[in-house]
Amino acid sequence: MNTILRSLKVAALFCLFSIHSDGQEMRYSFEKGMMGSPFKLVFYATGDSLANLAAKRAFERIEKLNEILSDYRDGSEINLLSAQSGSGKWVPVSKDLFDILAVSQDISKKTGGAFDATLGPVVQMWRHATRKGIFPPQEEIHEALQKTGYTKMQLDRAKQSVLLIQKGMRLDIGGLGKGYAAEEAIKVLKNMGITSAMMDAGGKIVLTNPPPGTKGWNITISNGSDSLKTMALSNVALATSGPTYRFMEYKGVKYSHIVDPQTGIGLLFHVRTTVISPDGTVADALATAFSVAGIDKSKAYLKHFPGSRVWLVEKQDEHIADWNMLE
Template sequence: MKQKILLGLLVVAILTLSACGNNNNGLLSNPYKQSEFIIGTLVTLSIYDEDKEDVLELAFERIDELEHMFSEEIPESEVSNINRNAGIEPVPVSDELYSLIKDSIEHGELSDGTFDVTIGRLTSMWRIGHDDARRPEQAEIDEVLPLVDYRKIIVDDEDQTVFLSEEGMQLDLGGIAKGYIGDEVQKLMNENGVTSAIIDLGGDIYVLGSRPTGDDWTVGIQNPFLSRGELVARVRASDMAVITSGIYERYVEVDGEQYHHLLNPIDGYPIDNELAGVTIICESLVDGDALATTVFAKGIEEGLALVETLDDVEVIFVTRDRELVLSSGIEDNFELVNDNFDIID
């Protein structure tokens, strides 16, 4: 069995031109920049506003605070407490976690169950992304599937509690928490007067404001089949989230077959369709994070139909056959830069 983790292989890369000094608008050509491995990925924050370097430390403190609320890997977290009390009693939670749980339920409904944060029993068996990753036996999967159902999460607005109604249920917020944390970082930056920044949470990216030149940011879409730095396309964006999810990010290989980390909560196995990756462009990271999983699970036809019903949401599909499918509103801000890929209708 081989375990493979490709941090950021289809991570969306920010393409900027380096220069020295600062501009007349008070923005730096070379940003204040800090990177840390946190929330299970490499997080890089870049701030272009002069005299705002101290905001980087505040932002990483906020990320650490939220990780200790949301991570099921941390025994003292609020999520771990909810999991321990599954089928026993409701658990009072923070404003942040309560908001995130309600967002998760809404995305469960929007996705018809293909996005489901009660997938924890499945992810804890597969363990893809960890050294002890494995392919569970069918009997193990069959045993836990009845415990995967977001409709069994009971929330109480008056007491602000969360209750998993069946013993053995487990939350895993990995498909949405990173987006929520990114939105909180953006909020913190806005509150501290930052007007130009890049928030990069291992593939969940938010471009705040414009480049120091006043132009939109150019965001590169990584080729999923080649080494890091080789692009398929570019998109222009400002004050937007760009989130990419794909089968090549994390996987485990068993008996010559690769099993990627995007699990189908319906059958308990990795999603199997024509897609290699999906990039969502929208206004918030939390919605983009969940939608990337939802749209990937639905495939091109159903996923595209869903995106076309949503305001201010666009999608780029990359298929295993090196074909790209675009939603109707992205074409004017999209540029194909790799002749080995074709855009199809």
């Protein structure tokens, strides 16, 4: 029996459907635009009241994180932290901001800087260039790069504080923020006794137990062109990264929205990266890191992330190289 749920008071949040599964639990689907992407939440619950409340709390949790982590909001905690770069001050921060920066630093160290949350000045430059359709001058790229480098950020876990060494630094956790938000939303559901759920945060997916009576959540993965793979997955996270929709084309050359921390330029040879990991934050960050590193280096880096699998497709000269660990 299909039921349209309209009792939610969260703006732009809709419950799409609920379906009886085994006489006890029903399937619910909610969707809301957040962090610049559609967030879709699907789970099984015993009734409408629980489902409505669970979805409301999950999306409230994500909105709270957006207030902390968004580099688009002038008053966000992460932007206020960036504004104190070069001051010589250790800045106390919230647990959420500290935790996500700690994960970022760990991945930066394990991937030789292929992932870098201090890349904000370069990201800002490329956003502006993409809007204008003009390739940034080399001097501007060089100047932006001088304000980046994960070694210029230090963390004090005991005091839950952050030091940004150089003036003009700007943090950007876009490469793992949605994965973190998806994980946190799933935690809200688990705390409410909901154990079969999927959160799709703009392509960053976190899964718990399979839907009742199934072997897993059916997830279809693309290699960026014509190859598709459908997998039944549960209790894992998945993230996909590629320049299919977000890129800049200049003089016939397509530059990815993913920027190489070494060159300050959007990737040229990346086609698509999919990572399956035990944790959504890690999966999200590795999808970016492995895209930057490429197949050969990623094979070496992967040993630092037990339980993770990769499908990485890239251009090598005129050929397409395909490294698929998902089969």
